[in-house]
Amino acid sequence: MRWGKVVAFAAGLAPLLYLVWRGFQQQLGANPIEFITHATGDWTLRFLVLTLAVTPLRKILGRPELAQYRRMIGLFAFFYGCLHLMTYVWLDKFFDVADIWKDVSKRRFITMGMLSMVVMIPLAVTSTAGWIGRMGGRRWRLLHQLVYVSAAAGCIHYYWLVKSDVRLPVVYGAITILLLTWRVVYSRR
Amino acid sequence: MIIRVEKGLRYSDVTPRADYVNRRRFLAGTIGLGSVAWAGAKLPGVTKSRLSTDEKMTPYQDVTTYNNYYEFGTAKDQPAVNAAAFRTSPWTVRIEGEVAKPQVLDLDAVMKMAPLEERIYRHRCVEAWSMVVPWIGFPLAALIQKMAPTSKAKYVAFETFFDSKQMPRAQYGGLPFPYVEGLRMDEAMHPLTLLCVGLYGETLPNQNGAPLRLVVPWKYGFKGIKSIARIRFTEKAPPTTWNLANAGEYGFYSNVNPGVDHPRWTQSKERRIGEFFKRDTLMFNGYGDQVAGLYAGMDLRKNF
Numbered sequence: 451m452r453w454g455k456v457v458a459f460a461a462g463l464a465p466l467l468y469l470v471w472r473g474f475q476q477q478l479g480a481n482p483i484e485f486i487t488h489a490t491g492d493w494t495l496r497f498l499v500l501t502l503a504v505t506p507l508r509k510i511l512g513r514p515e516l517a518q519y520r521r522m523i524g525l526f527a528f529f530y531g532c533l534h535l536m537t538y539v540w541l542d543k544f545f546d547v548a549d550i551w552k553d554v555s556k557r558r559f560i561t562m563g564m565l566s567m568v569v570m571i572p573l574a575v576t577s578t579a580g581w582i583g584r585m586g587g588r589r590w591r592l593l594h595q596l597v598y599v600s601a602a603a604g605c606i607h608y609y610w611l612v613k614s615d616v617r618l619p620v621v622y623g624a625i626t627i628l629l630l631t632w633r634v635v636y637s638r639r
Numbered sequence: 640m641i642i643r644v645e646k647g648l649r650y651s652d653v654t655p656r657a658d659y660v661n662r663r664r665f666l667a668g669t670i671g672l673g674s675v676a677w678a679g680a681k682l683p684g685v686t687k688s689r690l691s692t693d694e695k696m697t698p699y700q701d702v703t704t705y706n707n708y709y710e711f712g713t714a715k716d717q718p719a720v721n722a723a724a725f726r727t728s729p730w731t732v733r734i735e736g737e738v739a740k741p742q743v744l745d746l747d748a749v750m751k752m753a754p755l756e757e758r759i760y761r762h763r764c765v766e767a768w769s770m771v772v773p774w775i776g777f778p779l780a781a782l783i784q785k786m787a788p789t790s791k792a793k794y795v796a797f798e799t800f801f802d803s804k805q806m807p808r809a810q811y812g813g814l815p816f817p818y819v820e821g822l823r824m825d826e827a828m829h830p831l832t833l834l835c836v837g838l839y840g841e842t843l844p845n846q847n848g849a850p851l852r853l854v855v856p857w858k859y860g861f862k863g864i865k866s867i868a869r870i871r872f873t874e875k876a877p878p879t880t881w882n883l884a885n886a887g888e889y890g891f892y893s894n895v896n897p898g899v900d901h902p903r904w905t906q907s908k909e910r911r912i913g914e915f916f917k918r919d920t921l922m923f924n925g926y927g928d929q930v931a932g933l934y935a936g937m938d939l940r941k942n943f
Contacts (some may be wrong), residue, residue, distance in 0.1 A: 479716060480705035480912050481768060544916070549905070558904050595818075611903070612885055615713035629927030 458519050462526040465493045466533070483541045490534035495608060495622055497527035497565075498601045502629040509636065521577050524597065528574040531567050537565045559610035566603035601626050664922055671684060680757060680842045685775055690831060691759035692925075697770035699839050699910050707845045708762065708865055709812035711803065717808070718846035725805055727850040727866070736871040737792035746850055750836060753777035757840075758833055758854070763895045765859035769909045771894045774854050775837035780808045780828045788824075788872040794826040794878030796820075797853060800868035813883050820864035821877035821891070822855065825933055831856055835863075857926040890943040894934070895924035899943045 469489050472478055478485040501524045508516040543550050553560045573594055575581070582590045605626050609619035704783040706719035711725070755775055763769045783795070801817035803809060809816050826832060833854040836843060843849035848865025855862050861881050869875070881889035888902055897907040897920040908917040923930050934942075 480701035481715070481910070483910065483915075484768075553905070556900075559903055615709070615811055616813060617811055 455518070458522055461499070462522065462529075465489070467528070481489060483537070487534065487537045487542065490530050490537055491608070493530040494527055494534050495528060495601075495604050497523055498597070498604055499622060499625050499629070501527055501597060502601055502626065506629055506636075507633045525574060525577060527600075528570045531570055535567055540626065562603045562607040562610060566600045566607055569600040570604065573600075598630060600638050604632075644861075662755060668694045674875075677820055679800060679844065682775055682837045682841060685840065686755050686757045687839075688756040688758045691757065691773075692761060692771060692837055694759075694761065694771045695841070696759060696773055697912050702772055702838060703844045703846060705770075705912065707766075707860065708846055708848070709814055710799070710806040710809040710816060710818070711846065713810045713812055719844075721808060723843035725845045725849070725866075727845060730800075730850050730868075732851065732867060733869045734786050734871075735869070736796070736873050737789045738872045739787035739789065740818045749782065749834075749851065753781035755836070756794055758829075760833075760854060760856040761857065761924050761926075762854075762863075763909060763920065765889070765893070765901060765906075767901075767904055767906065767909050767920075769793075769911050769924075771911075773839055774833055774835045775840070776835035776854065778830050779832045779834045780830065782834055782870075783824075783828060786870075791874045792872035794876055795822050795824060796869075796871040796873050797864045797867050798821075798869035798871070799864055800866045815833075816879055816880075817868075818880045819877065820853065820862055820879050821873075822862075823933075826855070829930060829933065831929055857894055857923040857930045859895060861889070862893050892934075892939075892942050894930075894939065894943075895920060896922060896939055896943065898922070899940055 469486065473482070473486075501520060504516055504520040504523065508514055539545060539550065543553070554564050555561070573596060576585065576590065576593060585593070605619060605623040608622060609616060612619055645842070648854060659702075677916045704719045706718040707923045708722065709713065711718040711721040728746070728884045732746070732749055734744060735741045740828045745766075755777060757773055757775050759773045761769060762772050779795075797820045797839045799816075799818040801809070803816075806816075822832070836850060838844075838847060843852065848863075852865045853867065862879075876891055879889075879891055881893075882891055895906075900906050906920055909920045910917050920921045921927070
C-alpha cells in the first residue's frame with residue numbers, strides 16, 4: 451500500500467510536469483497564459499470530482515482501502531486550484547488588487563471560482579490526522595462537507611465562463627450531481 | 640470624410656518569410672489535395688496601403704493556429720485542423736435584397752473588382768486578446784458601388800457558407816448557423832472596411848475564413864464574418880449571430896470600447912498575442928480618428 455501512495459502521488463503531479471514539459475517545448479499555443487489557466491482549472495475540477503467519487507467507489511466496489519487516497523486527491527485539487535488562482539492573480543492581473551476585487555464583486559463566474567477556492571482552504575488546513583483528533587470526527591466530517599460546495603461552485607464557475615459551447619461544464623456538472631445524489635440515496639437506505 | 644494616415648510605415652519586424660513558408664509546406668502536406676490549389680497560393684500584384692499600421696506583426700503561425708471559427712470546433716487550435724479539407728472552390732457569392740441587379744458572383748469576379756491591397760490592421764477579439772495581421776483585400780465599398788444598392792438599402796447583411804456535412808462540429812458550437820453578421824451602410828462603405836481574400840501575401844487559409852471574409856478593424860473580431868456566401872442589402876438592421884445567442888453580451892455595433900465592459904470580463908486591457916504584459920485597449924481599437932464620426936451623437940453604452 452505504501453507503493454500505491456507513491457504511484458498516486460506521481461500520478462497527481464504528472465499533469466503539472468506535462469504542462470512544464472510542454473512549456474519548455476514551446477507547445478503551449480499562441481496564448482500560453484490562457485493555456486496554463488485552462489489546464490490548471492481543468493485539473494482542479496478533475497481532482498475535485500475524483501475526491502467526491504472515492505466514497506461511492508469504495509462502497510460500490512467493496513474496496514474500503516480506497517479511503518486512504520481521498521486526502522491526497524483532495525489536496526491535489528487544492529494544489530491545482532492554487533496554481534489556477536496564482537495564474538489569474540499574477541499572469542492575468544499582475545497583482546492589481548483593486549482590479550481583482552472589481553472582478554470578484556462584479557463578474558459572477560469569478561465570484562463562483564473564488565468561492566470554490568476559498569472553501570477549500572479550511573479543508574486543506576484541517577486535512578491532517580492531528581486536526582481530526584483536535585476537532586473530533588463528527589465536527590471534522592461536518593466541516594469537510596464543504597467540499598460539496600467547492601465542487602458545485604467549481605462547475606458553475608466553468609459553466610458561466612464558457613461563451614456558448616457548454617458541453618464540458620455540463621459533463622462535470624452531471625458527474626457532480628450524480629455523485630451527490632448517490633450520497634443522498636445511500637444515506638437514506 | 641478625412642482619413643488620417645498613420646505615419647512612419649515600415650516593413651520592419653516582419654516574420655522572416657522562411658519561417659512561415661516552412662510552416663505552410665508542413666500544413667500543405669497534411670491538407671487534402673483538393674484544397675491545396677487554393678489555400679496558401681501567392682497573391683500577385685498586391686500594393687501596400689497607407690492605412691496599415693507599422694506595429695510588429697503577429698507571427699503567421701499564431702495567426703493561423705489561434706482561431707475562432709465555431710463551425711470547425713470551439714477550441715482555438717481546432718479550426719486549423721478541422722477546416723483543412725474544407726472545399727472553397729468553386730465558390731460563389733449571392734448578392735441580393737435592395738440592390739439594382741441581384742446576382743450570383745463567381746469568386747474570380749469578386750477578386751477582379753478592385754486592386755488588391757495589403758492592410759496591416761490591429762485585430763481585437765471580444766475575448767480580450769489581440770493580433771496584428773497583414774490582411775489582403777480591397778475596400779468593401781468597391782463591391783457595394785458596383786452592385787448599386789437602392790435607396791432603401793440601409794444595412795448590409797452577410798452570411799457564412801454552411802454545410803453540416805463539412806462542418807459536423809458546428810452542432811456543438813452552441814450557436815445558430817449559418818453565421819450571420821451585419822453593418823450599417825456607412826460602416827460598410829467606410830474605407831477601412833475590408834473585403835479580405837488573403838493574409839501574409841497569400842490566399843486565406845481555411846481556418847481564417849477562406850476564400851472571402853470581412854475585416855472591420857475598429858470592431859471586435861466576431862464582426863469579421865468568415866467564408867462569405869451571401870451579401871444582402873436590407874432596410875432594417877439584420878440579425879447577427881452572437882447577438883441572437885446572447886443579446887446582453889454582444890450588441891449589433893460591437894465597436895472596440897475599453898469603457899464598456901463585457902459582462903464577464905473587462906475590456907479595458909488586452910493581451911497582444913506573443914506579449915507577456917497586457918496593454919491598454921484603445922477606443923475603436925485605435926481607429927477613432929477615422930471612424931468616431933460614424934457614431935457622433937450615439938450613446939455607445941446603449942449601442943454597444
